[in-house]
Amino acid sequence: xxxxxxxxxxxxxxxxxxxxxxxxxxxxxxxxxxxxxxxxxxxxxxxxxxxxxxxxxxxxxxxxxxxxxxxxxxxxxxxxxxxxxxxxxxxxxxxxxxxxxxxxxxxxxxxxxxxxxxxxxxxxxxxxxxxxxxxxxxxxxxxxxxxxxxxxxxxxxxxxxxxxxxxxxxxxxxxxxxxxxxxxxxxxxxxxxxxxxxxxxxxxxxxxxxxxxxxxxxxxxxxxxxxxxxxxxxxxxxxxxxxxxxxxxxxxxxxxxxxxxxxxxxxxxxxxxxxxx
Amino acid sequence: xxxxxxxxxxxxxxxxxxxxxxxxxxxxxxxxxxxxxxxxxxxxxxxxxxxxxxxxxxxxxxxxxxxxxxxxxxxxxxxxxxxxxxxxxxxxxxxxxxxxxxxxxxxxxxxxxxxxxxxxxxxxxxxxxxxxxxxxxxxxxxxxxxxxxxxxxxxxxxxxxxxxxxxxxxxxxxxxxxxxxxxxxxxxxxxxxxxxxxxxxxxxxxxxxxxxxxxxxxxxxxxxxxxxxxxxxxxxxxxxxxxxxxxxxxxxxxxx
Numbered sequence: 001x002x003x004x005x006x007x008x009x010x011x012x013x014x015x016x017x018x019x020x021x022x023x024x025x026x027x028x029x030x031x032x033x034x035x036x037x038x039x040x041x042x043x044x045x046x047x048x049x050x051x052x053x054x055x056x057x058x059x060x061x062x063x064x065x066x067x068x069x070x071x072x073x074x075x076x077x078x079x080x081x082x083x084x085x086x087x088x089x090x091x092x093x094x095x096x097x098x099x100x101x102x103x104x105x106x107x108x109x110x111x112x113x114x115x116x117x118x119x120x121x122x123x124x125x126x127x128x129x130x131x132x133x134x135x136x137x138x139x140x141x142x143x144x145x146x147x148x149x150x151x152x153x154x155x156x157x158x159x160x161x162x163x164x165x166x167x168x169x170x171x172x173x174x175x176x177x178x179x180x181x182x183x184x185x186x187x188x189x190x191x192x193x194x195x196x197x198x199x200x201x202x203x204x205x206x207x208x209x210x211x212x213x214x215x216x217x218x219x220x221x222x223x224x225x226x227x228x229x230x231x232x233x234x235x236x237x238x239x240x241x242x243x244x245x246x247x248x249x250x251x252x253x254x255x256x257x258x259x260x261x262x263x264x265x266x267x268x269x270x271x272x273x274x275x276x277x
Numbered sequence: 278x279x280x281x282x283x284x285x286x287x288x289x290x291x292x293x294x295x296x297x298x299x300x301x302x303x304x305x306x307x308x309x310x311x312x313x314x315x316x317x318x319x320x321x322x323x324x325x326x327x328x329x330x331x332x333x334x335x336x337x338x339x340x341x342x343x344x345x346x347x348x349x350x351x352x353x354x355x356x357x358x359x360x361x362x363x364x365x366x367x368x369x370x371x372x373x374x375x376x377x378x379x380x381x382x383x384x385x386x387x388x389x390x391x392x393x394x395x396x397x398x399x400x401x402x403x404x405x406x407x408x409x410x411x412x413x414x415x416x417x418x419x420x421x422x423x424x425x426x427x428x429x430x431x432x433x434x435x436x437x438x439x440x441x442x443x444x445x446x447x448x449x450x451x452x453x454x455x456x457x458x459x460x461x462x463x464x465x466x467x468x469x470x471x472x473x474x475x476x477x478x479x480x481x482x483x484x485x486x487x488x489x490x491x492x493x494x495x496x497x498x499x500x501x502x503x504x505x506x507x508x509x510x511x512x513x514x515x516x517x518x519x520x521x522x523x524x525x526x527x528x529x530x531x532x533x
Contacts, residue, residue, distance in 0.1 A: 005442065006361050010369065013355030013413050017372055020410045021379070024387035031390060084288045087281040099285070106292045108516045110471045112490055113509040116497045117295030120302065125309075127298055157295070218380030220474060225497060235382045242386050242478070252390070255383045262380065 032253035042249060050253035059237070063257070066233040069148060069223075070216035073155035074209040080156070081163035081208060088164070089171045100168065107161040115225050118154050119145060122226075146228030154226040155216045163208035170204025171197075203273045210269045214262050234258055296513060303510045308503030320507040327504060333492040340401055340476070340488060341469040344408035349462040351409070352416030356457075357450065359417070360424040376414040384410070385478035392479065399481025404488065407479045408469045415468060416461035423457030456526050463523040467516060 032050050037043045053059060088099045106114065121127050122145040129141040144150050174197065182192040216222075220235035229236070234254060241251025303321070307314025324330060359369060376384070388407050392399060431453075435445040473490035480486045489512075496505050 006358055009354045009358030012351045013417065014369065014372060016351060016413055017376060017410060020388065020406055021376055021384065024391035027391055027394065028387045083284055087285050090281060102289060103292065106296055108520045109296065109513040110490065110516065112473055112493050112497065113512060114295060117299045121295055121298060218382055220382050238382055238386060242389065248390060251386060255386060258380060259383060
């Protein structure tokens with residue numbers, strides 16, 4: 001097949017992505033430099049007003065809070081996910097694939113349903129509170145639902161499978177000779193883990209962390225359902241600008257900020273991975 | 278070693294507890310998460326009598342089927358086009374990667390602004406167009422993995438023996454990548470059935486083009502009815518069946 005014919009195969013797909021994704025994204029970016037019209041439309045008046053609004057205290061606080069929640073989710077997902085990935089790797093070889101499959105399986109059910117299940121569990125009259133009260137551990141139901149804590153639990157739950165998978169792939173690539181060498185040279189198990197295993201598996205840790213961070217910071221469903229709409233994350237703020245506040249240009253500039261944060265983190269990760277390998 | 282097992286056991290409790298609780302609640306006569314009122318199929322009966330759910334299910338199946346058909350055709354062509362190129366083209370590969378990493382909410386508002394600007398009427402067709410965008414990327418990614426053990430010399434052999442492009446494609450390329458195309462289509466179908474945010478933004482006003490996830494969202498958001506547990510159980514089972522089928526397909530294809 002010659003080059004021309006090969007290119008014909010590419011055209012429908014690339015054109016679809018270009019027209020219905022790249023073009024709309026360019027539109028959103030340009031929209032962010034205009035301002036909201038009096039009746040909720042758009043005034044085509046070029047300025048940077050929206051971006052100076054993004055760094056205003058109210059919005060900056062939301063941005064920082066979103067980053068905090070995304071950071072904590074990523075941190076705890078890695079903290080709980082690392083031992084899981086490591087123990088799966090240590091399990092007999094014939095069980096490893098099955099264990100990984102079991103880790104990924106819940107991820108295949110609907111995101112809304114998984115989040116809703118946590119609403120049922122964490123509710124004031126929910127399962128967790130009922131059990132704790134019946135066991136006489138607590139007297140009054142704990143207000144877990146509709147807090148930052150419940151949002152973080154939801155985010156960790158939804159993204160933990162990916163973190164485990166990404167760390168597992170790093171751990172399984174580990175050169176066992178290095179571990180043996182460390183032990184032969186008198187390193188204890190703990191020392192070997194912190195000085196050899198952990199540094200060598202950092203690319204998997206970084207990939208897992210960035211994955212959770214990026215998906216959490218732009219998340220809209222989890223803060224909305226598990227946070228009860230009580231506090232905003234940047235995803236909810238964008239949503240509001242488009243559906244209730246009708247300030248599209250400001251929503252557009254928030255989206256642009258969100259994409260920039262994301263791309264920056266992915267860029268950092270690629271540098272990090274390159275440096276280590 | 279005991280600690281390892283205990284840790285993994287706790288992990289699986291954490292991962293499966295919500296799903297197990299939801300499924301068992303769907304059989305709870307009282308409909309409440311706190312009190313067990315006995316085993317019953319009541320909520321399943323109510324579910325089947327609910328016309329709103331039936332309408333939303335129909336919409337979802339239309340969107341998922343049509344977007345999967347379009348995306349698997351275009352996505353497969355794209356995958357072949359990329360893989361047959363002898364030099365890697367980073368711009369093309371990057372473009373195909375974008376729909377997979379862009380935050381849903383950003384893609385949703387971009388499409389909404391775009392459709393509004395060109396004064397495109399919103400409805401099921403605009404959801405389909407939007408779903409095709411990310412489905413192309415996922416189909417393309419899955420089909421491309423089939424080329425990992427693809428011996429390009431077979432194609433050369435076919436040409437040498439006088440096979441034309443079309444003949445070579447139908448008799449050689451397609452049979453080899455077909456399991457990948459099927460697996461990619463199943464993935465696309467599931468993604469489309471589950472997708473909420475983009476559908477929510479591109480469905481337009483009115484309830485005529487409400488999809489199942491949109492209905493579930495409003496059921497959760499504005500007053501939970503116990504029927505949702507039954508509905509969730511159905512959707513979970515459905516997703517798992519699709520997953521097993523797609524794994525089956527890939528396994529068989531590796532053997533052959």
